[in-house]
Amino acid sequence: MSHASGHPLTATASGPLTGAAHVPGDKSISHRSLILGAMAVGETRITGLLEGQDVLDTGAAMRAFGASVEKAGEEWVVRGVGVGGLMEPEDVIDCGNSGTGVRLLMGAAATHGFSVTYTGDASLRKRPMARVTEPLSLFGAAAYGRSGGRLPMTVVGAGDPVPVRYATPVASAQVKSAVLLAGLNAPGETVVIEREATRDHSERMLRGFGAEIDVRRTAEGHEITLVGRPELSPQTIAVPRDPSSAAFPVCAALIVPGSDVLVPNIGLNPTRAGLFETLREMGADLTYENPREEGGEPAADLRARFSPDMHGIEVPPDRAASMIDEYPILSVVAANAAGTTVMRGVAELRVKECDRIDAMVQGLRGCGVAVRDGPDWWEVDGRGPGGVPGGAMVAVHLDHRIAMSFLVAGMAAREAVTVDDAGPIATSFPIFRALMERLGAAFEERGS
Numbered sequence: 363m364s365h366a367s368g369h370p371l372t373a374t375a376s377g378p379l380t381g382a383a384h385v386p387g388d389k390s391i392s393h394r395s396l397i398l399g400a401m402a403v404g405e406t407r408i409t410g411l412l413e414g415q416d417v418l419d420t421g422a423a424m425r426a427f428g429a430s431v432e433k434a435g436e437e438w439v440v441r442g443v444g445v446g447g448l449m450e451p452e453d454v455i456d457c458g459n460s461g462t463g464v465r466l467l468m469g470a471a472a473t474h475g476f477s478v479t480y481t482g483d484a485s486l487r488k489r490p491m492a493r494v495t496e497p498l499s500l501f502g503a504a505a506y507g508r509s510g511g512r513l514p515m516t517v518v519g520a521g522d523p524v525p526v527r528y529a530t531p532v533a534s535a536q537v538k539s540a541v542l543l544a545g546l547n548a549p550g551e552t553v554v555i556e557r558e559a560t561r562d563h564s565e566r567m568l569r570g571f572g573a574e575i576d577v578r579r580t581a582e583g584h585e586i587t588l589v590g591r592p593e594l595s596p597q598t599i600a601v602p603r604d605p606s607s608a609a610f611p612v613c614a615a616l617i618v619p620g621s622d623v624l625v626p627n628i629g630l631n632p633t634r635a636g637l638f639e640t641l642r643e644m645g646a647d648l649t650y651e652n653p654r655e656e657g658g659e660p661a662a663d664l665r666a667r668f669s670p671d672m673h674g675i676e677v678p679p680d681r682a683a684s685m686i687d688e689y690p691i692l693s694v695v696a697a698n699a700a701g702t703t704v705m706r707g708v709a710e711l712r713v714k715e716c717d718r719i720d721a722m723v724q725g726l727r728g729c730g731v732a733v734r735d736g737p738d739w740w741e742v743d744g745r746g747p748g749g750v751p752g753g754a755m756v757a758v759h760l761d762h763r764i765a766m767s768f769l770v771a772g773m774a775a776r777e778a779v780t781v782d783d784a785g786p787i788a789t790s791f792p793i794f795r796a797l798m799e800r801l802g803a804a805f806e807e808r809g810s
């Protein structure tokens with residue numbers, strides 16, 4: 363569902379940020395818990411589920427496909443219908459702002475013999491869907507959408523699906539996951555080959571639910587083989603906290619003088635941890651405390667302290683997939699570091715909730731920071747600690763990460779920074795404002 367829009371918010375310079383920041387559950391793992399829970403036979407119990415709008419929309423969709431999804435106390439309980447048991451929804455499936463939601467659902471339903479019409483908010487209706495419907499057509503499904511492969515779109519599922527071998531042309535965990543989820547209800551082996559490793563939550567969770575799945579390194583990259591038509595057994599899932607949400611209090615602490623923030627129990631799956639590696643290379647005082655395993659995923663407590671000696675770096679392009687959602691907030695840290703930070707191989711940023719390179723370039727320029735960009739790269743000239751002038755009103759284009767990034771920028775800038783719409787933050791991090799205020803951040807609602 364679409365969130366209320368047009369709610370501006372201003373961040374002003376705060377004193378030091380201190381204390382513990384308990385960020386919500388991982389968005390990627392939350393979507394997958396609901397979808398795989400709905401395709402298992404029996405009751406899956408989930409704690410730590412992200413209750414952001416993106417995930418709530420996926421929960422509502424799974425109900426429309428015939429599963430039961432209810433909250434009982436602190437737990438979410440999903441009663442699944444089994445692989446092949448999804449039912450035709452009676453109405454359009456509205457995935458709101460969520461690319462992950464719509465692309466994974468298209469995959470899961472595409473090997474069922476019924477049709478589903480999908481839509482989303484004004485941001486999602488601009489995003490490319492052909493990257494998913496092309497491989498789904500190999501299973502025997504057909505998609506009819508607006509020009510350019512945009513939503514609203516009807517996917518006519520394959521009643522008699524065949525398994526597929528598919529090499530993904532873009533580094534995208536959503537595309538990989540859509541093919542694997544479709545492969546669940548195809549007889550035989552479905553194979554996905556990805557040149558660069560993307561987040562592997564689907565593979566881990568499919569294995570956890572009892573599917574036969576094999577991952578091997580070949581000359582072509584990662585080859586993932588899934589045996590179709592398994593019976594999935596229900597699971598008890600503790601969702602780890604989201605490293606992509608942790609990025610905001612961590613980066614705020616690095617650039618606000620005197621800060622010392624602990625972000626406990628963060629999932630540090632290597633396919634997600636590229637930002638933290640990059641920050642450490644820039645000279646950030648960022649440490650991992652109590653490293654451990656939580657539910658099959660590496661985890662640690664992150665400790666971030668004000669880091670006045672950070673310097674720009676060239677971010678290795680082969681790291682992009684492991685930090686793809688973190689480039690906006692990285693560029694805010696880069697603006698507060700000395701020297702230039704160069705980010706290459708990031709064309710995917712142009713097809714997220716908005717064109718994230720363009721949104722950050724415009725907003726940072728408005729804040730007095732020099733930025734240059736090209737089709738798949740951009741670079742930020744740092745102004746050193748406390749050197750960002752700020753004082754801008756920034757357009758967020760229905761993009762939660764742009765909104766949160768500029769609010770963090772405002773916490774360290776000389777003049778306040780206003781975002782034109784803080785509404786989208788609720789898609790992934792509904793407690794962002796309260797959590798940052800508890801650390802010491804100062805926000806104002808100044809009106810538009």
Ligand SMILES: O=C(O)C1=C[C@@H](OP(=O)(O)O)[C@@H](O)[C@H](O)C1
Nearest residue numbers: 390462533534535536537686687
């Ligand atoms: O699979 C996932 O859960 C996600 C994959 C990434 O998208 P792409 O697959 O488009 O890279 C990421 O940007 C998104 O926030 C979540």
Ligand SMILES: C=C(OP(=O)(O)O)C(=O)O
Nearest residue numbers: 459460461462463687714
């Ligand atoms: C790109 C993102 O999400 P999605 O693709 O699920 O909309 C994100 O959360 O940064």
